[in-house]
Amino acid sequence: MTPNATGVDAVIDVVTAVLLIAGALMSLGAAIGLLRFPDLMSRMHAATKPQVLGLFLVLAAIGLQMREWWVWPILAVAWIFQLLTVPVSAHMVGRAGYRTKHLHPELLSTDELEAVVLRAAGQRAAEKAQEAESAMPHTGKARNGGNARNGGNGGNARNGGPSA
């Protein structure tokens, strides 16, 4: 607050206060969402998204209070970087979460990715089986025997290690 507060200053202060409180509420919403949502994916919604708006509101409040023109470009750059990075991090975490099955299938009304994943997995398994089969006639037997022997040796060594 400047000592000689005029009407304009008062209005700017009120707007700043509203923006700050709204921004803080967004963060509060994110925190509540983190606590209350049931699985990783829905938590990602709460953890990443409300901040985009929350940060925007807080940055706008800072810009209003500073009242220097040079602060606006850096605030804009900060927000744009947030816009660019948030979806990427959300996507990476969501993708990793889906692949490691950190989700509750019973809470999904439809899952159109599951069929695709299963089909791809089936295809890969079939390809692998085919590869193994085609490799069999030449070196299959020898390699299998070698593997078995190696495995056995490894097991023996590991088992026998501590006692020897």
Place this chain on the structure above:
Amino acid sequence: MSRKRISFRTELPLLVWLVVVWGALWRDFSPGNLVFGALIAVVVARIFYLPPVELSGRFNVLRAIPFAAVFLGKVVAASFQVMYLAVFRGPTVTNAVVAVPLRSHSDLMVTATGHVISLIPGSLVVEVDRSTSTLYIHGLNVRNDVDTAKLRKEVQDTEASLIRIMGTRAEMDALRAEGWPATRGAGS
């Protein structure tokens, strides 16, 4: 080293952006600082080589401004929606993973659509199939087929708007041919 030369025109948006960041970080937009920043931007772009982003060469500002306004409005509305869901629905919220086939096969368009969709709370890109340019989207509070169709339509409408802003001529023609705003069917 053999690398494909990038035309100055393709690189210009990146250079302008780097100069803006430089000026913002120094809080100094005087001509001298900007020229020095441009010099550094050129050197950085030469040394730290990245695959060029294939821009379509057109950018419709008249469509971009309303799009930005609508986007901001959607972010506000959806933020409050997620907050409401967090507070009142919490553990009982029902979600869905929805496959959305996109029209465009350009990396830029798929990325931009995924970004915009991810930034609007309530939808999150889980997986991208680049070969068929299909986005797999995790939607919050998607309870039935009606919600699924709504989410799919929203993603495809977003893509249509983005194509109108910065899509290539071919994408625009494809859009016109299918009679926008009617969206494509469920696809897969």
